[in-house]
Amino acid sequence: MLNKSYYLILIISIIIGISFWIGFNVNLLPEEASINAPIYDELFKILFIIGLILFIGMTALVIYSLFKFRKKEGEFGDGIALEGNLSLEIIWTVIPSIIVLFVGIYSYNIYDRMGGMNELNHNHETMNTNSEKIWAGISQANNSNSGLGETAIEVSAMQFAFLFNYPQGEFISGELHVPVDQKISIKMESKDVIHAFWIPEFRIKQDIIPGQPTILNFTPTKIGKYPIICAELCGPYHGGMRASIIVEDKSDYERWFNQNNKTNL
Amino acid sequence: MTILIDNKAKLKESLQPKGFLRYFSFSLDHKVIGIQYLVCGFLFYLVGGTLASAIRIELISPLSDFLPRDVYNQVLTLHGTIMIFLWIVPVVNGAFGNYLIPFYVGARDMAFPRLNAVAFWLIPPSGLMLIASYFIEGAAQSGWTAYPPLSITTPQSGQIIWILSVLLLGGSSIFGGINFIVTILKLRRPGLKLMNLPMYCWAMLGTSILVVLSTPVLAGTLILLSFDIVAHTGFFNPALGGNVVVYQHLFWFYSHPAVYIMVLPAFGLVSEILPIHCRKPLFGYTTMVFSIMGIVVLGLVVWAHHMFTSGTPPWMRLFFTIATAFIAVPTGIKFFNWVATMWGGKISLNSAMLFSCGFIINFVFGGITGVALAQVPFDIHVHDTYFVVAHFHYIVYGGSVFVIFSSIYHWYPKVVGKLLNENLGYLHFALTFIGFNLCFAPQHWLGLNGMPRRVAEYDPQFQFVNQISSLGALFMAISTIPFLINIIISIKKGEIAGNNPWKGLNPRMVNDFSSSCRKLGRRGSISK
Numbered sequence: 153m154l155n156k157s158y159y160l161i162l163i164i165s166i167i168i169g170i171s172f173w174i175g176f177n178v179n180l181l182p183e184e185a186s187i188n189a190p191i192y193d194e195l196f197k198i199l200f201i202i203g204l205i206l207f208i209g210m211t212a213l214v215i216y217s218l219f220k221f222r223k224k225e226g227e228f229g230d231g232i233a234l235e236g237n238l239s240l241e242i243i244w245t246v247i248p249s250i251i252v253l254f255v256g257i258y259s260y261n262i263y264d265r266m267g268g269m270n271e272l273n274h275n276h277e278t279m280n281t282n283s284e285k286i287w288a289g290i291s292q293a294n295n296s297n298s299g300l301g302e303t304a305i306e307v308s309a310m311q312f313a314f315l316f317n318y319p320q321g322e323f324i325s326g327e328l329h330v331p332v333d334q335k336i337s338i339k340m341e342s343k344d345v346i347h348a349f350w351i352p353e354f355r356i357k358q359d360i361i362p363g364q365p366t367i368l369n370f371t372p373t374k375i376g377k378y379p380i381i382c383a384e385l386c387g388p389y390h391g392g393m394r395a396s397i398i399v400e401d402k403s404d405y406e407r408w409f410n411q412n413n414k415t416n417l
Numbered sequence: 418m419t420i421l422i423d424n425k426a427k428l429k430e431s432l433q434p435k436g437f438l439r440y441f442s443f444s445l446d447h448k449v450i451g452i453q454y455l456v457c458g459f460l461f462y463l464v465g466g467t468l469a470s471a472i473r474i475e476l477i478s479p480l481s482d483f484l485p486r487d488v489y490n491q492v493l494t495l496h497g498t499i500m501i502f503l504w505i506v507p508v509v510n511g512a513f514g515n516y517l518i519p520f521y522v523g524a525r526d527m528a529f530p531r532l533n534a535v536a537f538w539l540i541p542p543s544g545l546m547l548i549a550s551y552f553i554e555g556a557a558q559s560g561w562t563a564y565p566p567l568s569i570t571t572p573q574s575g576q577i578i579w580i581l582s583v584l585l586l587g588g589s590s591i592f593g594g595i596n597f598i599v600t601i602l603k604l605r606r607p608g609l610k611l612m613n614l615p616m617y618c619w620a621m622l623g624t625s626i627l628v629v630l631s632t633p634v635l636a637g638t639l640i641l642l643s644f645d646i647v648a649h650t651g652f653f654n655p656a657l658g659g660n661v662v663v664y665q666h667l668f669w670f671y672s673h674p675a676v677y678i679m680v681l682p683a684f685g686l687v688s689e690i691l692p693i694h695c696r697k698p699l700f701g702y703t704t705m706v707f708s709i710m711g712i713v714v715l716g717l718v719v720w721a722h723h724m725f726t727s728g729t730p731p732w733m734r735l736f737f738t739i740a741t742a743f744i745a746v747p748t749g750i751k752f753f754n755w756v757a758t759m760w761g762g763k764i765s766l767n768s769a770m771l772f773s774c775g776f777i778i779n780f781v782f783g784g785i786t787g788v789a790l791a792q793v794p795f796d797i798h799v800h801d802t803y804f805v806v807a808h809f810h811y812i813v814y815g816g817s818v819f820v821i822f823s824s825i826y827h828w829y830p831k832v833v834g835k836l837l838n839e840n841l842g843y844l845h846f847a848l849t850f851i852g853f854n855l856c857f858a859p860q861h862w863l864g865l866n867g868m869p870r871r872v873a874e875y876d877p878q879f880q881f882v883n884q885i886s887s888l889g890a891l892f893m894a895i896s897t898i899p900f901l902i903n904i905i906i907s908i909k910k911g912e913i914a915g916n917n918p919w920k921g922l923n924p925r926m927v928n929d930f931s932s933s934c935r936k937l938g939r940r941g942s943i944s945k
Binding site: 180181182191192195196199203206207210211213214217218221222223227228229230231232233234235236237240241244245248249252255256259260262263266268344345346348350352353355356357358359361362363364366379381382383384385386387388389390391392 | 481486487489490558559560564566567570571655656658659660661662695696697698699700701702703704726727728731734735738739742743745746749750752753754756757759760761762763764765766774777778781782785786788789792793794795797798800801802861862865866867869870871872873874875876920
């Protein structure tokens with residue numbers, strides 16, 4: 153009996169060990185390029201490890217049972233007449249409940265750190281559009297009282313393109329240029345059907361719903377060019393509805409901005 | 418009075434066509450209707466599978482070069498609609514439910530045989546109508562979710578026919594649901610207590626409750642949507658002051674329970690199949706019953722997890738995260754109980770058992786990604802990407818379809834009287850299992866790294882992984898060949914099954930293949 157539980161503990165620790173090893177050494181995610189990304193990847197890692205432990209454990213149990221309890225040739229007897237076991241049932245109700253609760257609370261914490269739980273002020277002063285309701289996308293934790301950051305850009309989504317309007321410069325661009333390490337607020341509106349604004353490297357996504365202007369905040373942390381992808385089926389050219397976000401350092405951004413700025417003319 | 422009814426029924430029976438033709442008649446026999454559902458569903462599965470192949474061929478290259486773009490959207494819409502409404506829902510509910518439930522509860526037939534026949538005969542015409550819509554002005558092209566305003570602005574005829582077809586199929590589903598509830602609750606043979614019902618009856622009871630509660634909501638929503646399309650009302654049209662998010666709430670109020678409508682009966686079927694091939698009673702009957710009912714209740718309050726990126730308020734995101742994640746608990750109980758059923762058994766590793774084990778492994782994987790998807794911050798990145806596509810194919814294909822095949826291998830001898838060829842069954846399983854995992858496992862990575870779903874063109878960096886996925890789809894397509902050969906050849910040339918093909922010792926197994934009935938081993942009598 154002692155021997156048996158020794159093996160059981162050994163096997164469980166091997167499974168947990170393998171899962172941790174895979175969880176820490178296999179990267180399934182793209183580059184991290186915003187404040188949100190490392191937070192997201194932390195959650196992903198935890199979920200990945202827990203998932204691996206459960207999956208490897210269950211698969212091992214099924215395959216082990218298939219080999220261990222195979223019926224032998226010409227055998228017609230029955231297995232043990234076991235109908236249930238209350239303590240086992242309690243164990244596998246309680247342990248998953250605890251795991252699920254832990255995951256739920258942990259992801260709530262992650263979500264809070266991403267700024268998802270902040271209520272946005274409707275009718276915000278800098279982006280007041282005739283007292284219409286502005287819907288909150290997932291926002292950024294810093295500067296928590298105000299939903300809007302320093303750089304405000306208006307995004308129009310239409311079949312099948314994104315247009316980026318820089319109100320301070322009164323110009324429209326087909327590419328989204330933003331300065332690095334600065335909180336960006338975009339106000340998104342759709343001209344026709346539902347679109348979605350997704351930057352995989354930033355781990356953010358928000359549907360752009362016609363009739364519901366939505367604010368999305370993010371802070372890029374890495375200079376580079378990343379895709380902006382429409383993730384909601386919007387018509388025949390949905391797959392081609394892509395744009396780019398170019399994250400530059402502040403001086404490059406200002407040079408680009410001044411080149412396009414129409415208020416200076 | 419009863420005699421009178423019986424005479425009438427006898428008269429009707431004598432007017433029914435005999436032999437093969439009865440499958441093409443308005444038959445009132447639950448066994449005939451069950452087979453009608455199964456064969457009809459399988460034919461639509463072949464259509465849906467062909468459409469899936471077209472999608473995978475398109476995605477071999479990163480450019481949109483195989484199908485015209487609007488046709489591609491029609492193909493993915495029809496693929497989703499056909500696979501859900503014409504294959505999985507009718508087969509796991511209608512086919513096995515009609516065939517097995519009267520046997521299991523000890524009734525002569527379903528409670529409302531005519532309603533039953535009507536429910537079946539709504540399916541072929543609405544399915545054909547759906548496919549035919551392609552030849553008018555093109556089929557619907559707004560996905561199986563038909564989100565407005567896209568569904569309002571795309572060509573009308575296809576969308577309207579889609580709505581009509583789904584309404585008819587929904588009606589069929591409701592008729593079936595009512596019939597199952599009444600049959601299970603009212604037509605049990607005397608002395609058969611609820612807590613002695615075979616597990617599949619419980620699963621069907623739970624499923625039917627979901628069908629009856631949620632399908633009418635879908636029907637109402639689609640009728641409003643059709644008003645928006647035809648009469649230019651503004652329920653969901655933002656240009657006329659409508660709100661598109663309301664549509665999403667109403668749609669998912671049905672369509673999330675729809676997942677359980679596809680999966681709960683599969684759970685029930687597995688609970689019938691495992692004990693026989695493991696030669697052990699089902700482990701933890703009572704908790705299995707409660708977990709089914711737990712899934713039914715929770716399944717009704719999780720719909721908004723499909724809308725985490727649609728501008729839902731934070732408190733709603735939180736509530737739906739927790740409710741969704743908690744479904745993992747009753748679902749997990751079922752899986753642990755199945756493994757415990759296998760533990761210490763005398764397992765015959767035949768095709769039915771292999772498909773059931775494949776189901777357990779695939780579904781555990783899909784369930785784990787499901788718990789991850791329930792977490793708002795996780796979902797926000799992968800929502801509407803191939804990660805979600807992979808997740809729900811693990812649930813509905815790796816789950817439900819594997820169980821359908823398992824059930825076909827298990828009950829074919831009962832229905833046809835002949836055994837299926839086991840070697841072809843092994844081949845079918847190997848091709849399906851390898852093909853399925855090759856096709857869908859890589860899609861998780863695609864979604865995490867930036868490939869949205871429902872696209873005909875994609876970033877060239879994803880080409881290699883998409884080709885692996887398409888190779889898996891090819892395996893899956895090929896896997897139907899040994900299955901079909903097996904089914905057709907065995908009708909004529911199969912070994913005679915006899916009354917007890919799975920060598921069950923229990924008299925009940927010999928008679929009607931009922932398995933998880935607790936009387937099997939309720940008092941520990943199974944081994945005596």
